Amino acid sequence: MAAMHRIVVxxxxxxxxxxxxxxxxxxxxxxxSSAEIILVGDATVLGRLxxxxxxxxxxxxxxxxxxxxxxDEKPAEALAAKPEASIIVAADLVARGEGDxxxxxxxxxxxxxxxxxxxxxxxxxxxxxxxxxxxxxLRRGEKDDPFSLILDVGATIDATAEDLVxxxxxxxxxxxxxxxxxxxxxxLLSNGTEPGKGPPSIIAAHAALVETTELNFIGNxxxxxxxxxxxxxxxxxxxxxxxVLKMLEGVSETVVRLARYAHKExxxxxxxxxxxxxxxxxxxxxxxxQQYGGAPLLGFTHPFIKAHGRSNARAITNAVKVAHKAxxxxxxxxxxxxMAELDERSQRRPRAGTIPPAVGS
Amino acid sequence: MMRSLLRRVxxxxxxxxxxxxxIGLFDHIPAxxxxxxxxxxxxxxxxxxKTYLRTEFDSxxxxxxxxxxxxxxxxxxxGATALLRALRQDGNRICIVSGSPTxxxxxxxxxxxxxxxxxxxxVLKNNLKNILRGRFRALRAQIPYKLPAMLQSxxxxxxxxxxxxxxxxxxxxxxxxxxxxxLSERVSLQDLERVLVxxxxxxxxxxxxxxxxxxxxxxxxxxxxxxxxxxxxxxxxFRRFGPRLVPVFNYFQAALVLYEDKVxxxxxxxxxxxEMIDSGQYELGHLATSVQDVIxxxxxxxxxxxxxxxxxxxxxxxxxxxxRSDLPPFEEIAEAFRHRVRELGGTNPVPWEAxxxxxxxRLVDEEHEHRRQRRRSGH
Numbered sequence: 001m002a003a004m005h006r007i008v009v010x011x012x013x014x015x016x017x018x019x020x021x022x023x024x025x026x027x028x029x030x031x032x033s034s035a036e037i038i039l040v041g042d043a044t045v046l047g048r049l050x051x052x053x054x055x056x057x058x059x060x061x062x063x064x065x066x067x068x069x070x071x072d073e074k075p076a077e078a079l080a081a082k083p084e085a086s087i088i089v090a091a092d093l094v095a096r097g098e099g100d101x102x103x104x105x106x107x108x109x110x111x112x113x114x115x116x117x118x119x120x121x122x123x124x125x126x127x128x129x130x131x132x133x134x135x136x137x138l139r140r141g142e143k144d145d146p147f148s149l150i151l152d153v154g155a156t157i158d159a160t161a162e163d164l165v166x167x168x169x170x171x172x173x174x175x176x177x178x179x180x181x182x183x184x185x186x187x188l189l190s191n192g193t194e195p196g197k198g199p200p201s202i203i204a205a206h207a208a209l210v211e212t213t214e215l216n217f218i219g220n221x222x223x224x225x226x227x228x229x230x231x232x233x234x235x236x237x238x239x240x241x242x243x244v245l246k247m248l249e250g251v252s253e254t255v256v257r258l259a260r261y262a263h264k265e266x267x268x269x270x271x272x273x274x275x276x277x278x279x280x281x282x283x284x285x286x287x288x289x290q291q292y293g294g295a296p297l298l299g300f301t302h303p304f305i306k307a308h309g310r311s312n313a314r315a316i317t318n319a320v321k322v323a324h325k326a327x328x329x330x331x332x333x334x335x336x337x338x339m340a341e342l343d344e345r346s347q348r349r350p351r352a353g354t355i356p357p358a359v360g361s
Numbered sequence: 362m363m364r365s366l367l368r369r370v371x372x373x374x375x376x377x378x379x380x381x382x383x384i385g386l387f388d389h390i391p392a393x394x395x396x397x398x399x400x401x402x403x404x405x406x407x408x409x410x411k412t413y414l415r416t417e418f419d420s421x422x423x424x425x426x427x428x429x430x431x432x433x434x435x436x437x438x439x440g441a442t443a444l445l446r447a448l449r450q451d452g453n454r455i456c457i458v459s460g461s462p463t464x465x466x467x468x469x470x471x472x473x474x475x476x477x478x479x480x481x482x483x484v485l486k487n488n489l490k491n492i493l494r495g496r497f498r499a500l501r502a503q504i505p506y507k508l509p510a511m512l513q514s515x516x517x518x519x520x521x522x523x524x525x526x527x528x529x530x531x532x533x534x535x536x537x538x539x540x541x542x543x544l545s546e547r548v549s550l551q552d553l554e555r556v557l558v559x560x561x562x563x564x565x566x567x568x569x570x571x572x573x574x575x576x577x578x579x580x581x582x583x584x585x586x587x588x589x590x591x592x593x594x595x596x597x598x599f600r601r602f603g604p605r606l607v608p609v610f611n612y613f614q615a616a617l618v619l620y621e622d623k624v625x626x627x628x629x630x631x632x633x634x635x636e637m638i639d640s641g642q643y644e645l646g647h648l649a650t651s652v653q654d655v656i657x658x659x660x661x662x663x664x665x666x667x668x669x670x671x672x673x674x675x676x677x678x679x680x681x682x683x684x685r686s687d688l689p690p691f692e693e694i695a696e697a698f699r700h701r702v703r704e705l706g707g708t709n710p711v712p713w714e715a716x717x718x719x720x721x722x723r724l725v726d727e728e729h730e731h732r733r734q735r736r737r738s739g740h
Contacts, residue, residue, distance in 0.1 A: 004644055004646065006646075030593060036646060036647070036650065042708075043657070043704075043705045043706055043708035044708040044709070047657040047658070047705075047708065047710060047711065048711055050657070051595060051596040051597040051600070051658060052595050052597045053595055054592075054593045054594065054595055055593060056593060056610060057590070057596075057610035057611075057614070057650070057651060057654035057655075058610050058611055058643065058647040058648070058650050058651045058654070059647065059650065060650070060654075061650040061653050061654070061701060061704065062653065062657060062704065062705060063704045064704060064705055064706030064708060066706070
């Protein structure tokens with residue numbers, strides 16, 4: 001029997017929790033024979049839901065948590081007020097070694113904070129990074145993955161050069177494993193492609209990344225290169241990453257609103273949209289974020305997959321599968337090993353080549 | 362007529378009858394109890410495909426594959442063999458009623474022999490006879506085949522208690538509940554007649570079933586019905602059949618419920634668990650999670666689960682696990698089980714509502730409709 005991976009799922013987190021979360025986890029229990037799913041939440045509610053769904057009763061268990069953090073609550077306050085909230089109990093289970101990975105579609109801030117307070121960072125990793133996936137023009141890896149990875153998008157607001165190098169290692173390891181991309185192209189997000197462009201932390205990180213042989217570093221890219229898919233892993237600080245992500249989401253929503261406006265405004269435009277509908281549907285299926293499941297919080301000793309707040313059952317099943325893949329492929333071990341190799345090389349290198357002191361840390 | 366003639370002719374050997382039964386010319390009628398033999402204490406009736414044997418016949422290819430498989434190729438579900446062996450003890454009776462064709466008798470009997478499973482009756486479906494008589498409706502029919510087979514078996518060897526095992530194709534749950542309700546006289550012969558019409562039984566078959574139902578020894582006999590969730594069907598779908606019917610994901614869960622029913626000892630439950638672990642398909646964690654699942658569904662009390670861990674620890678100390686150096690100390694195993702119970706906090710399972718009589722005609726109609734839908738959708 002393959003090694004059993006215990007995946008803890010916050011059953012109460014998400015806009016459609018607990019029904020869709022439980023449904024997704026139940027489906028995952030049928031698809032993953034070497035996984036045990038631990039649903040954390042109100043045992044009475046979960047006990048009523050599970051028998052309605054096809055699942056494997058020997059592979060899904062319930063761990064009671066009497067409360068949960070609402071999607072719109074302030075993370076730090078909610079965690080302080082609800083010490084038995086499902087996300088805290090779930091993160092605790094992993095921290096105590098009763099689970100191997102965590103999946104949540106709940107309040108992002110509370111989820112990240114709960115993990116950060118309870119989990120250990122990997123050796124060599126200074127700061128964790130929350131990643132997000134973004135659909136692009138180009139496909140990548142053996143799976144023709146249309147998504148590129150952007151990190152950090154909010155876990156670490158102000159990143160130093162060393163942090164950015166760490167993010168590059170973590171993002172590359174994740175893309176290798178999850179997108180089956182042997183040599184993911186890693187880029188730094190800056191205000192120009194030239195190595196000297198950008199704030200000191202970017203310039204220093206660029207200098208350090210150029211030296212690495214472990215990564216396929218392609219240099220700096222600009223914001224407009226993200227949707228083009230020039231890079232498979234886009235590295236930036238949490239503050240910039242969050243602004244970029246929100247802007248990209250805003251642009252997508254605006255395009256949809258414009259299409260709706262066009263649909264209402266003129267018959268000719270409406271006919272044009274109808275003619276394009278099959279192509280739009282195909283585009284939607286290619287860039288369907290639900291097939292991706294979620295994005296990881298990287299840098300800790302355990303994988304955490306943050307599923308979209310609006311996740312339905314399919315997205316949760318896929319998020320659980322991503323967590324399973326991260327465990328089966330020893331994602332955290334790979335990150336730690338690469339970080340150790342980088343560290344060893346930087347210690348062997350003459351002082352002039354080392355990363356300059358962090359800027360803004 | 363032909364049968365009795367052959368019996369007379371073959372005074373020294375019943376070979377022609379056996380050959381006739383094997384190729385499907387004659388029905389195999391269970392012998393029942395020998396003269397003077399004591400009545401069984403408890404009869405356990407088992408379906409075979411998808412209940413004892415892992416069988417795929419959802420497609421024509423699966424069906425063909427299943428038909429040409431040798432006995433050694435056939436796989437029993439983990440824990441089923443140990444459970445059957447445990448149930449056979451203490452003067453109990455094992456009766457197998459399977460929807461597989463009579464031509465499969467030899468290979469299935471060999472499989473049971475290879476597994477060391479002893480049985481008292483083994484009834485298979487005579488589909489060749491149905492084809493020769495042009496009774497194509499009967500090829501798929503379950504109620505007109507299984508119900509008389511069970512009634513006939515009970516008439517031949519009545520036991521004060523019975524436990525039935527089937528799979529999550531809806532027909533098994535309906536037939537088993539109908540059988541139980543006929544014995545307890547909750548279903549009258551008039552009701553049965555209506556059910557047989559709904560299940561499209563041929564007239565002579567219906568008359569035979571009504572005759573058997575009138576003659577069968579009655580009583581509150583059927584204590585427990587187990588439905589093996591082979592398709593992983595939602596267990597809630599079986600709740601309407603009442604608390605006596607327990608859907609189980611695996612045979613450890615069945616053993617747990619039989620332990621609470623005082624049919625099995627803690628030691629016997631351990632042997633079922635060990636067989637499941639030895640299959641390589643289950644780990645201790647799965648078994649502990651299985652315990653939590655039956656508690657959550659209200660099919661096993663927490664007290665009983667905790668009592669089992671105490672008794673199992675005692676049994677383990679007295680040698681039930683001797684020679685099992687691959688397992689952690691039993692105290693550790695027991696603690697894993699207790700932990701799963703504690704994980705539920707103070708929550709209680711959904712309480713059972715009042716036991717309402719089942720509308721079998723509606724159930725049969727629904728089952729036919731679901732079967733039609735599955736055929737249309739290719740599943």
